Amino acid sequence: MIEKLFKFHGGVHPPEHKAESAATPIRPVPMPARLVLPLRQHIGNVAKVKVAVGDHVLKGQQLAAPEGMISAAVHAPTSGTVVAIDEQLIPHVSGLPDLCITLQADGEDRWIEREPLDYEDMEKTAVIEALRQAGVVGLGGATFPTHVKLRADPRHPVKTLILNGAECEPFITCDDRLMRERADEIIRGLQIMAYLLDAECCLVGIEDNKPEAAQAMRTACARSAVPVEVVLVPTLYPGGGAKQLIKVLTGWEVPSGKLPSEIGVQCFNVATAYAVHRFIDHGEPVISRIVTVTGKVARPGNFEVPLGMAIETLVQAAGGAAPDIDGFIMGGPMMGFKLPSPRVPVVKATNCIIAASPDLFPPQPLPMPCIRCARCADVCPANLQPQELYWFAKSQNFEKARDYHLFDCIECGCCSYVCPSHIPLVQYYRYAKSEIIALDRAKQAANLARERNQLRLARIEREKQERQARHAQKAMGAKTDTAADEAKKAIIAAAIERAKAQKAAVTPQNTDHLPPEAQAEIARIEARRSQAMEQQKE
Amino acid sequence: MMAMASPYLSEQTSVSMIMRKVLLALVPGIAAYVWVYGSGILVSLLLASVTALVSEAVMLKLRGRPLRPFLLDGSALVTAWLLALALPPIAPWWLVVVGTLFAIVVAKQLYGGLGYNPFNPAMVGYAVLLISFPVAMTQWPAPLELAQAKLSLLDQLRYIFGRVLPSGLTVDAISSATPLDTLKTQLKLHHGMADIMAAPMFGTLGTKGGEIVAGAYLLGGVYLLWQRIITWHVPVAFLGMLALLASGCHLIDADRYAGPLFHLFSGAAMLCAFFIATDPVSGPTTPKGKLIFGAGIGILTWVIRTWGGYPDGVAFAVLLMNICVPLIDAYTQPRVFGHEK
Ligand code: SF4
Ligand code: SF4
Numbered sequence: 001m002i003e004k005l006f007k008f009h010g011g012v013h014p015p016e017h018k019a020e021s022a023a024t025p026i027r028p029v030p031m032p033a034r035l036v037l038p039l040r041q042h043i044g045n046v047a048k049v050k051v052a053v054g055d056h057v058l059k060g061q062q063l064a065a066p067e068g069m070i071s072a073a074v075h076a077p078t079s080g081t082v083v084a085i086d087e088q089l090i091p092h093v094s095g096l097p098d099l100c101i102t103l104q105a106d107g108e109d110r111w112i113e114r115e116p117l118d119y120e121d122m123e124k125t126a127v128i129e130a131l132r133q134a135g136v137v138g139l140g141g142a143t144f145p146t147h148v149k150l151r152a153d154p155r156h157p158v159k160t161l162i163l164n165g166a167e168c169e170p171f172i173t174c175d176d177r178l179m180r181e182r183a184d185e186i187i188r189g190l191q192i193m194a195y196l197l198d199a200e201c202c203l204v205g206i207e208d209n210k211p212e213a214a215q216a217m218r219t220a221c222a223r224s225a226v227p228v229e230v231v232l233v234p235t236l237y238p239g240g241g242a243k244q245l246i247k248v249l250t251g252w253e254v255p256s257g258k259l260p261s262e263i264g265v266q267c268f269n270v271a272t273a274y275a276v277h278r279f280i281d282h283g284e285p286v287i288s289r290i291v292t293v294t295g296k297v298a299r300p301g302n303f304e305v306p307l308g309m310a311i312e313t314l315v316q317a318a319g320g321a322a323p324d325i326d327g328f329i330m331g332g333p334m335m336g337f338k339l340p341s342p343r344v345p346v347v348k349a350t351n352c353i354i355a356a357s358p359d360l361f362p363p364q365p366l367p368m369p370c371i372r373c374a375r376c377a378d379v380c381p382a383n384l385q386p387q388e389l390y391w392f393a394k395s396q397n398f399e400k401a402r403d404y405h406l407f408d409c410i411e412c413g414c415c416s417y418v419c420p421s422h423i424p425l426v427q428y429y430r431y432a433k434s435e436i437i438a439l440d441r442a443k444q445a446a447n448l449a450r451e452r453n454q455l456r457l458a459r460i461e462r463e464k465q466e467r468q469a470r471h472a473q474k475a476m477g478a479k480t481d482t483a484a485d486e487a488k489k490a491i492i493a494a495a496i497e498r499a500k501a502q503k504a505a506v507t508p509q510n511t512d513h514l515p516p517e518a519q520a521e522i523a524r525i526e527a528r529r530s531q532a533m534e535q536q537k538e
Numbered sequence: 539m540m541a542m543a544s545p546y547l548s549e550q551t552s553v554s555m556i557m558r559k560v561l562l563a564l565v566p567g568i569a570a571y572v573w574v575y576g577s578g579i580l581v582s583l584l585l586a587s588v589t590a591l592v593s594e595a596v597m598l599k600l601r602g603r604p605l606r607p608f609l610l611d612g613s614a615l616v617t618a619w620l621l622a623l624a625l626p627p628i629a630p631w632w633l634v635v636v637g638t639l640f641a642i643v644v645a646k647q648l649y650g651g652l653g654y655n656p657f658n659p660a661m662v663g664y665a666v667l668l669i670s671f672p673v674a675m676t677q678w679p680a681p682l683e684l685a686q687a688k689l690s691l692l693d694q695l696r697y698i699f700g701r702v703l704p705s706g707l708t709v710d711a712i713s714s715a716t717p718l719d720t721l722k723t724q725l726k727l728h729h730g731m732a733d734i735m736a737a738p739m740f741g742t743l744g745t746k747g748g749e750i751v752a753g754a755y756l757l758g759g760v761y762l763l764w765q766r767i768i769t770w771h772v773p774v775a776f777l778g779m780l781a782l783l784a785s786g787c788h789l790i791d792a793d794r795y796a797g798p799l800f801h802l803f804s805g806a807a808m809l810c811a812f813f814i815a816t817d818p819v820s821g822p823t824t825p826k827g828k829l830i831f832g833a834g835i836g837i838l839t840w841v842i843r844t845w846g847g848y849p850d851g852v853a854f855a856v857l858l859m860n861i862c863v864p865l866i867d868a869y870t871q872p873r874v875f876g877h878e879k
Contacts, residue, residue, distance in 0.1 A: 418549050
C-alpha cells in the first residue's frame, strides 16, 4: 500500500481543456486508401525495409525489421500494395522529410496469421525478441522501444513497475479514454510486463482529474490476479513525466543522467501496456493507436487510428477543422510541436492532434527583459534556475550553462509558461543544448583527427626504424632475428602507448556515454536546431 | 502567429500587471499617509511620477529602445512612488526631482534599464539625496494631530515649490525631527528609554502616525503575498531579524535599546520589507538567498539605527545587501532534481 505521496518541486496548472475530447467513447475511423509509414517512428536506429515496391502485403505483416537492439519494426496497418519507398514529410519537429513506405490499401483488410504467444512457456529472451519484432514502443509519445526496457538486467533488478496514466498535458485524453474503456486489457499487459521483469510491486499513477479512469482501472485490478495498486496523484503539470511520477509515487529521484531501471523502477505508459497485451494475447503488432483530436474541430474526441493515416483525413473524421485555424499541434500545448503540414501521417508518437487557432493559443507579446522574479525557478520541476540558464544561453556562456545543469532540463515549458516577461526560455535551452552538443562533437572530431595523425606519424617512424633495423641486420649478418622482433614490438607498444595517452588527455565530455534515450533526445535537439536555423533564414 | 515552439500556452501575466499590483498595494499606505501627514505627499508622488516617466522616455529614446513597452511596464512609476514615499512629504520640489532623476537615469537606465540594475533605483536616489542634502532630508512634518500649525494644501504647495510659509510660521512649527532621530539624540544625552518614549511623538507600537502608515504598508504587503507578487522569504527574514536583534538587546538593556515593535513600526521598515527589499531585479532569486538577503538587511538596518550616523538605515542596508546578491545567488543554488547536494 502506498501510504503517502511525495512532491516534486514546482509544476503549473495550465487550463486543462480535457472535457472537450474526453466525453465521447473512442471512435473507429474508415481505413484510408493510402497509408504512409515512416521507417523511424521510434527512438533508435531506422528500421530496415523488408519489402519492395509492388509487393502485396497483409495486415500486420512486417514491412521493416528492427536494426540493432534499439530499434523497432514497422508493420502494415491493412492489406494492400507497397507503392513507394521514398522520402516524405513526417511529423517531426525538424520539418524534414524521412524515408517512408507508402501502402495502397486493397480494401480487404486481410490479416496475417495471428497467434497468441504462450509467453509463460517460452524463454523470456524469446518473448522480448518477439516484442521487438512486434514494433512495440512507448506510446505516451516518447516512442522508446519497449523490449529494451523489459530485458531483466541482473545488475539492476526492477522491483517496482509503474504504469503511467497521469496524462498531465492539457487537451490530451487518449489515455483517459483507453483506461475507461479497456482497463482489463491494460492490466493484462501490465501483468505480462511484471512477469517479464519479475517486478514485485505494480503501481498505476493516474492524475486525480480522471476519476472515471481510475475507477475503471481499480475494477479491472480487482478482477485480475496480479496485485496492482491504482494511485491517484495530484493534478499538476508535468506530473506525468516519468521522473516526476516516480518521485511522486515512491519518493525516489532518478539520478541525473541515469535510467529509472538503475534505481529499480521501470515506467511504461498505459497505452504501451495495452499494445503488449494486443500482441501477446492476440498476435497483433502495433498498427494503430488511440489519438485525441481536439481544439478547433467540429466533433473533438478520441479515435482508433491506423498508423500512416494522413492527419488531415483524421481531422475530417472529427468533423473537420474550423476555418480560422493556423496549424495543427502534435502532442500537447506544453511540449508538442507544430506540424510542418496537415498531410503528414499519424505515427506511433501521435497521441494528440490539436487544431490550433489564435484564440486558443494567443500570440505571445514581445519579450521584455528578465526581471529576475524567479517565478520560473519556483515552477521548475527539475529545480533549476531558469533565469540563470537563460542568461548563460543568451550570452553564449555554454560552459556556465552546463555547470548550472542545463542538461537536467526536461523542456517541460513550465518556466516559459509563467514568465511575466514572455521570454521563450525553452527555446533558449534547446538552442544552448544543441550548441553544446555540436561543440563537443567538433572537439571530439578534432581529437580523433589528431589521434589518427599521431598514429600515422608513429607508423611512419616505425617503418623507418624497421628499415634501419633491417639494414643493420643485414650488416650484422642476420643473426639477431629475435632482437629485431623485440625492437619492433617495443616500437609498436610505444606508439600505442602514445596514442592511449593522447586519448586519455582528451577531457571526458558529459555528452559521452549517454543512455540511448538521451542520445535520441540529442538527435531531436539537433533536428530542432536545424529547424530554428531554417526559420531564421526565412 | 502563435509562438514558434512549445509551450504554446502561457499564463495571463506580464511585467506591467505585476507593477500595477505593486502600485495598487501602495494605495492603502498612501491613504494613511495623507490622513496622518496631510496631502503634501500627493504632490511629491505626482512630481516623482512625472519626472520618472519623462526621464525614462528621454533615456529610452537616447538608448534607441522602444518607448511604448518600457513606459507602459510601470517599473518607473514604482521607483518614483517608493522614492517619494521615502522622502519627507514637504520636501522641496527639486529634492524629489533630483532624487528621481538620479534613480531613473543613473541607477536604472545607465545600467541597462529594466532588469539590469544591480541596485535598487529608489534606494540609490534616496541615498544620494541623504548624503548630498542631509538637512532637507531630515525635515519631516509632524503628524497633523501633533503639529502646532496645520498647513492647507495651498500652503503646502507654496512651501514645496517656494519654501514660503504662511506669515508668522517658522519651519519648526510645522516640522519636527523624526522619532528615530529623536531617539538617537536623546539616547546620546543619556536619557532613559521610558522617558524618551513618553514624548507625544511616540505611539503605541512605533511612532505616532507613522505606525498607522506602517500598518497600511503591512496590509499592502499581505495583498502582494496573496497575489503571489512577492514571496514570504524577504519580508519574514528582514522583519524577523530586525525583531530578533531588537528583542535580544531590549531584554538585556531595555533602557538603551528600543523594543521590537518600535523597530518594526517606525521608519521605513514596513515599506522596505514588502516593497523595497522585495524588488526582484536587485535581489537574489533563490529561496535560501532571499532569506539571507532579508536577514542581512535586518541586521544592517538595526545596526545603522542603533549605532550608525543616520537615523534610518534601511536605504543603506538594502544597497549594501544588493552588492552581495551575485555572491548570495552563487552560493545558495538549490539541489537540482536527481543530484546529490
Ligand atoms: S520568470 Fe521570466 S522574468 Fe522572471 S526570473 Fe524567470 S526568466 Fe526572468
Ligand atoms: S523547461 Fe527546463 S528549465 Fe524550464 S521549467 Fe522545465 S525543466 Fe525547468
